[in-house]
Every structure is written in C-alpha cells, then in structure tokens.
Amino acid sequence: MPDTSTPQSWEARAEAASFYGFTDLPTIHERGTVVLTHGEGPYVVDVQGRRYLDANSGLWNMVAGFDHPGLAAAAKAQYDRFPGYHAFFGRMSDQTVMLSEKLIEVSPFARGKVFYTNSGSEANDTLVKMLWFLNRAEGRPQARKILTRKNSYHGVTVVSASMTGKPYNDVFGLPLDGFIHLGCPHYWREGRDGESEADYTARLGAELEDTIAREGAASIAAFVAEPVMGAGGVIVPPEGYFQTIAPILKRHGIPLVSDEVICGFGRTGAVWGCQSLDFMPDAIIASKAMTAGYFPMGAVILGPDLADRMQDAAEAIEEFPHGFTASGHPVGCAIALKAIDVILNEGLLDNVRALTPRFEAGMARLAQMDHIGEARGMGLMGALEAVQDKAGKVPFDGSLSVSERIANASTDAGLICRPLGQAVVLCPPFIMTDAQMDEMFEKLEQALTRVFAEVG
Secondary structure, X not given: OOOOOOOOOHHHHHHHHOOOOOOOHHHHHHHOOOOEEEEEOOEEEEOOOOEEEEOOHHHHOOOOOOOOHHHHHHHHHHHHHOOOOOOOOOOOOHHHHHHHHHHHHHOOOOOOEEEEEXXXXXXXXXXXXXXXXXXXXXXXXXXXXXXXEOOOOOOOOHHHHHHOOOHHHHHHOOOOOXXXXXXXXXXXXXXXXXXXXXXXHHHHHHHHHHHHHHHOHHHEEEEXXXXXXXXXXXXXXXXXXXXXXXXXXXXXXXXXXXXXXXOOOOOOOOOOHHHHOOOOOOEEEEOHHHHOOOOOXXXXXXXXXXXXXXXXXXXXXXXXXXXXXXXXXXXXXXXXHHXXXXXXXXXXXXXXXXXXXXXXXXXXXXXXXXXXXXEEEEOOEEEEEEOOEOOOOEOOOHHHOHHHHHHHHHHHOOEEOEEEOOEEEXXXXXXXXXXXXXXXXXXXXXXXXXXXHHHO
C-alpha cells in the first residue's frame, strides 16, 4: 500500500498539489495516487518500480504502447525542424497540409476538408459552432438543436458536455437548452420484456421520428453519435440501428455525425467505427489514436456536402472566425502522420483483427462468472457488467462501489482497467501479444474473484 502519510512521498505530494478530475476521491484518500515514471510497451511503471499492464491504453489513446521508437523519432525530428506554429491567416506548416490530405485519404469520404483542434472535446464543440454558423449563413438561424443519446460521451467543454448524455453533468447545470438526449441503444439493459432486438431497434427509430416531429426538423442542426459508445460502457448498438436511423435523418435533411474519438483508427477492427457498423456519416470527429496519444490533437473531418457548404458560408464573410493557437501544430501533425502509418502499414490494425477472437474468448469466459451479467464489445474494446443477480439483471447497491473495487483489486494485481458505472472496461493497446492478452484476463479474473467474494 502506498505511503500517503509521509509528507514527502509522491502520493502525498500529488494529493497536496493536484486537483483531480474524473477520479474517485475516496480511493485517492485511502490508497494514494499512482505516480508513474515511464512505460515499456503496453506496461507503465510507477515511482516504486511496480509494473502495470495498462488495459486502458492510457485513455483509449496509447494504442502503440508507451515507448514506440518511430513515434518518438517523428516528434524529435519535427521539434528540431519546426517546433511550433498555428494555422491562422493563411499560414500553416507543410505537416498540417500533408495530414489533412492523409485524413481525407483514409476517411470514407471521396473528398472533404479538415479543421484541427487540441482534443476531441474541442472538435465536438467546433462542430456545433460550424453547424450554427452554417445554418445562420443559409438562412436557418433556428436550426440549432443537437440530438445525441443518453449515456453518450462527447467531451467536457460546455457545449460538448451538453452533448454528453451523462447525469453527472447536472452538477454544472448542464445540458444547455437545445441539446436533446434520445434513448441509449443498449438492448441488454433497455430492452423490454419480450421485445426482440429488431423490435428494440424499431422503437429507437420511432423515438427519433417522434422527436423530429415534436421539435421540428427545421430546428435540428445534427444528430451526433459514437458508433460504439465508449465512456458509456462500450455499448454496441442493436443490429440494424444505424441502418434504421440514417434514412430517417436523411429524409429530414439532418446531418449524421460520427464521433470517432474512441472508435477511429482501428479500435473496432476497421479504420473507422462507421465502417464496422456500415453507415456513411456527413462528418467525422477524430482524436485519441490519431496521434497514438503522443500529442494532444483533434480534428473535424467534413464530408463533401458539409465541406462545400461551409466553404461557401465562410467565403460570404471572408473567414470562419474560429480556431485555437495550437490548431494544426506541426509536431502534432508529424506525429499523427507517423501514427496513422504505424496503425495502417506497420501491422497494428492487423494485430487488432488477429487478437479480437482471443479477446472475445476471454470476455466470454469471464461472462460465465455468477456476477457478470453481460460481456459486450467490438474489436479491442469491451466491458463486463457486474450484477448482484444475473437472471434478473439486478445491479449491486451503488454504495458498494463494485466497479471501483474491481479496478483497485486489478491495480493490486498489476493491471489497470477502468470502472464505468457497474461495468469494467478493457481497451488494450493494439500492440498486445497473445501472452499479454492472457495475462490481462488472468489478472482481471483474480480481481473479480476477490471482489465478488467480498460483496456477493
């Protein structure tokens, strides 16, 4: 157990000087912060020399591990050559130009345009401003409402938090008006008794139709959806979900935006989650694996229709008055170019596909435990839902903090995984080996067995 009482311990210093976000504070007070010094492949090492297999890939993003020599070399070379610039006033780096070309090339779009941000949150925020700007320019100033889903996650700025369908945002007085959260596409939890998966999909489609009729299609700027909900607990939509909602949106002239911050660049087994789930969006939001976590960067990738319309709207007033100091940062762009090459051409995406059956088998094995109600996922992202009663899908009492206990027990076993609600989420790096995959499941099984013995 870390020494949190000694004033000069790393744990005490961290707590004294740091204000934590998205962190279970009782755990910090009891156990202290895990202060890390470096990484080795998919492992991270703390100040005490303890080594952990990081089944979170950092925060979904460190897909090439923590010491990839090619990514570090790309960063160093660009820092030596041109260490920083912006993308304002008709000036941008050559790396920025090349990355925009590459993103369009690997996107599902035949052509388009790219706008850079520093994070996925900022990219979603930027998207909303783009749509508001566009609709005002085209004579539809009332078209401002944004449709998302309950339990979705789109970021932490005021706008992107309003898009996020998580109840914790109530502490900020969010969402803002005009952000509408439709039903969560989680059949196992939300399906009614006797309702088939197809019937559930149809009900979600009807809900969308009803919402458009109630709000008015002319007032809605977009429907924004993660292909697979990430921070909602790895929620894979029911069969035919996007094939049901996409035609409804198209009929009403409402853009469909694919938030690929988590799913993009291979996590689901295809380059994009929208490809895994077979739908064509009007725009894509990208971040995380785009730089393999080696630089903070996000992007709005506009498909042909939105790109042309945005260009016309900006031409009318001679600019698009929005941007960030580090938008299109040359070092970030150089890293992203290398990261995309590593994922697509150096075997990482191939490894995701090769490892997926082993990952699914490990999930299925743990799903046989008495207190695992559902194992779900796609590609190398999955979640195990803990339940008090398996047959009735009854969750544990929230006061037991079961998923947090599992995460802490996993840390004790040398494994980092993520608690989300009453689920435990796994999103391992793309560089995992068979042996490391087995290690991950063995350590998680130890943690689950320990915690379920305490609370079951």
